[in-house]
Amino acid sequence: MTLSLSGLLNYWRAALLDSKRHIDPDSLSLHPLAFGNLRNGQLERRLTATLWAEAETGLSRRERERMSAINLIVAFQLLQPEYRHSAISATMDRMRVPMWLCLQVTREGKLLVSGNPGDQIIVDRAVLAPASGVQTFSQITEVDDYSGSNPPPADGSDWPTFWRYADQMFTSLFGEPADRFAPRHHVNLGAYIACGTRPADASKAIRKVYDTLIDQDDVPAPLLQRLINPQEAKDVTGIAENAALKGRHLGQMSGDFPLNRSQRQSLNAVTAVADGEIVAVNGPPGTGKTTFIQSVVASLWVERALVEGGEPPVILASSTNNKAITNILDTFARASLPTQHPLSASPLIERWLPEVTQYGLYLPSKREVEKGIRPEHAAAWCHQYGQPWGGLPGSMENDSYLQGAKDFWISRFRDWAGQDATDLKEATETLRELLQLKASAMKAALTLKDTTALLFDGRFPTASDIARLRAVIDQDESRSQTLRECARTALELSHGSLLEAIFSWVPAVKRRLWSRVHSYLDAQNLADPAWTWKTFLGSATLRAWLDDLIAKHERALDRKKEAVANWSNWLHALQPILAEDVQKEIAAKPDILDERLDTLVRPELFHLAARYWEGRWLIEVDAATRSRDKTFTGRDRDACERRWRRFAKLTPCMVSTAYTAPRLFDYYKGSTELLADFIDLLIVDEAGQVPPQVGSALFALAQSTDRRRYAAAGACLGN
Known part of the structure; x- marks a missing residue:
């Protein structure tokens, strides 16, 4: 059955709005509120003192002195089920709140409305039809219709104006004023108030992706189309290994252990499928899925480095599971080799850029930046369009860092190569030529092994x-x-x-x-x-x-x-x-060839590529700073794509939550547009925990367009 993309997009969008429209009353410390005080916009002194005491708990004196108002959440009324012993008791055994107000209160008890008044009213999704197995009091379409035909008061409106709008909205939706509303099987306990803020609108960027796809038919989203209308699933574990597949396994970040059989099968699957395919990798914790991600990313990074004048792939690893995000970042924190490794003492395995150790770049939300980024994680953020990026790029893309970095990189090249280079371009080309030599030798060895085995009835001789x-x-x-x-x-x-x-x-x-x-x-x-x-x-x-x-x-x-x-x-x-x-x-023992390539050769190829991309980054940023190129702050598609490619020269894997990533991959062309059909490889970790309405937006961003088939465009990992 072929599913309608537009139908699913509207469904997913509505599902995301549903999650935004609900507050659990059991999660709040609620206090009774006289309805008359709410109507007048003035709280009594004792209640005001109680709320302020709760809000100031744990704050320093200076922080308390700076506060002029605190955030509140008001329940128009709290509805209690009349009974618990009935056929529907399981669905009624909890408090219900039809409408919430998100307000502020001064130390004097005066209620205030901050921001857009319409955004401060939440009609709770839990009381709206359609809903399964619960009593509802109105319909979601009625809420949307009312909001569409009755615009909220302007920003900065006084309390009586806001109250009149909210009270009329309640009466229109539920048939009675809030102080008299008592639906069947419920008791109206009156208004309640608590310290708190409205639920964070984490899905705003995702909904914007869906709005773009709904409104603009010409936005390419082939990987998303494949996701909702997949071809018959194929078991790819039986793909026969051959030199061509093994030859595309070009990099390993670590030389500690070779890939095991299942990891190698998964890697073969990703390299064997056509562009735009989706590969699902399943396995319980501890079976090496994260190491597999490393192998895919490292191989793709090396493969692009072999192309003269080519650009690195943009690879995004995402999830809704914060632990999965942290695990990926920790995995890409360093690319170390064991002390007994032949390259362990070589300058090649060290980063040739000052203050850079990581190979993963965290793209956090504004809230995560405010909370603080762990020092062992590299991060990049831009919370205001047209401004330079903060984090790792902000500390590196400037003249003062650049001059020292160029000298440092050349000195490390000299230590490794045992010779001077005329300039950065000559040095990076030396690295790429050696990378090509070693990659070609490895591919030749794998091809000769296959052809020789054919002469011995498939058994390679010792x-x-x-x-x-x-x-x-x-x-x-x-x-x-x-x-x-x-x-x-x-x-x-x-x-x-x-x-x-x-x-x-x-x-x-x-x-x-x-x-x-x-x-x-x-x-x-x-x-x-x-x-x-x-x-x-x-x-x-x-x-x-x-x-x-x-x-x-x-x-x-x-x-x-x-x-x-x-x-x-x-x-x-x-x-x-x-x-x-x-x-x-x-x-x-010819059977150990792949193991030795994994632990000895492929790590060296990865580090050769890493040093090469670092040199390319220096050359590009040096030229951009000299010409005052707009790539640092520009918002057109070309500037945004070049910026992401530049980030990818430093860190092959970018990591972000499924809620944050859709906000970052956009550009400006008269209006903010979706940077669709751009990401070369999308990896969704712990995919089984990602709701489709959340994760599907990522698939609109990713689709390999290079016909040389560097990698599949989507890989989903889960337990």
């Missing part, structure tokens, strides 16, 4: 097997020489004397010549048992038979030589990427 095969080849070459000598002798015997040659057609002579040749060939173990004197037609037939025998032998010999040559070339291909002792180890 060094011992090749030694035995070389001994067989020596014997076969000697045998080849012997065959040629035997052929010459047999042909001479087939001619006989001049007289025998003249009368070779006579049966008795023919039998004698055949017997002579057959006896000789039989002594050399070359006679054909099916061959009789009657089939002996002379030297021409014998020559053809002997030539065919020699040709078959030499073809078999050539295949053995080809197998040995391929194996030798395979071993030779390992020389640029592995030490001699490791080559010998792999030659003895």
Whole structure:
């Protein structure tokens, strides 16, 4: 069944609005409020003192002195169920509040309305139809219709104006004024008040994505289309490994452990599927899903570095689970190698930019920034359009940092390479050339391993097997020489004397010549048992038979030589990427090749790419600062895309919650537009915990458009 995108978008949008329209009364410390005081906008002295005491708890004297008003939430009335022992008791065993007001109160007890008056009124979704299994008092369509036809008072309106609007709205929606409203099976306990603020509108950016897709038919969202109308699911764990798939596994951030079988299968699945596909990776905690994310990200980052003048991929990892976000950030905090690793003491594995250690970039919400970012996490934020980004980019994209960073990077390059470079461009190109050399050698080794295995019926030979095969080849070459000598002798015997040659057609002579040749060939173990004197037609037939025998032998010999040559070339291909002792180890046990590539070669490729991208970042930012390029604050699509690519040169994986990310990936073109069809790889972690109305907006941002198939556009991970 094909689902309607517009229908689902409207449904998801409504679901998000529902969550915004509800406050749980049990979560508040409620105090009774005389309805007359609420109508007049003035609280009694004792209640005011109680509310202020609650709000000031835990605050310093200076903080208390700065406060002129505190935030309140008012329940127009609290409805209590009349009874609990009935068929519907399970759905009525809780307090209900039809309407809430979000207000402020001064120390003198005066009620105030802050901001847009319409935003300070919440008609609780829990009392509106449609709803399943609960008694409702009005309909959500009536709320929307009333709001649409009765605009709220202007900002800054006085209390009587606001109260009149709120009271009329209540009466219109529920049929009676609030002080007299008592629906069936409920008792009106009157108005109540508590310290607190309206629920945070966390889904605003997500709804904006849906509004854009609903209003603009031409916004590309192919990955979202695939999400809601997927093709028949395929089990990708059975994808056969081959050199092409393994060759796209180009990077590992850590050299501690090789990938296990299930991780390798998952990586093969991501690299094997076409652009725009979605791969679901499932597994209980501790099975290596986060390490798998590292492998995908590292491989994609390296692969793009191999393209001359190319740009890094923009990869976003997201979730609604804060623990999952923290785990991903911790995973990308560093790319360390064990102390016994051959590269552990090399300058290559260190970052060549001052004050940068992380490989993940956290994109937090404004609230998270205000709470404080953990020092071990790199972060970037921009909470006001047209302003420079804060966090890691803000501390690095300036002249003072840049000059020191260029000198530091060149000095680290010199320490690693043992030679000077003319400039940044020459040094970065040196890194890329070495990266290409090693990546090509690894791919060649993997290809030769596959082709050689085909010559051995799928089983790749060990060094011992090749030694035995070389001994067989020596014997076969000697045998080849012997065959040629035997052929010459047999042909001479087939001619006989001049007289025998003249009368070779006579049966008795023919039998004698055949017997002579057959006896000789039989002594050399070359006679054909099916061959009789009657089939002996002379030297021409014998020559053809002997030539065919020699040709078959030499073809078999050539295949053995080809197998040995391929194996030798395979071993030779390992020389640029592995030490001699490791080559010998792999030659003895070829099955450990992937493990050694994971722990020794792929980490080196990752760090070569990382140093290369750092150099490219320095070159780009240096040029941008010199020309006062608008890329630092610009809002058009080109400036925004270049900014994200620049961030990706420093940190291959960007991490943000599913609520925050949709707000960040936009641009300005007369109005704020969605940066759709941009993210190269979207990773949704703990996907089973992400509601579809929340997570689906991310899929509108992601879709690989590069036909070289760097990676699938979507990967979902979950327990």
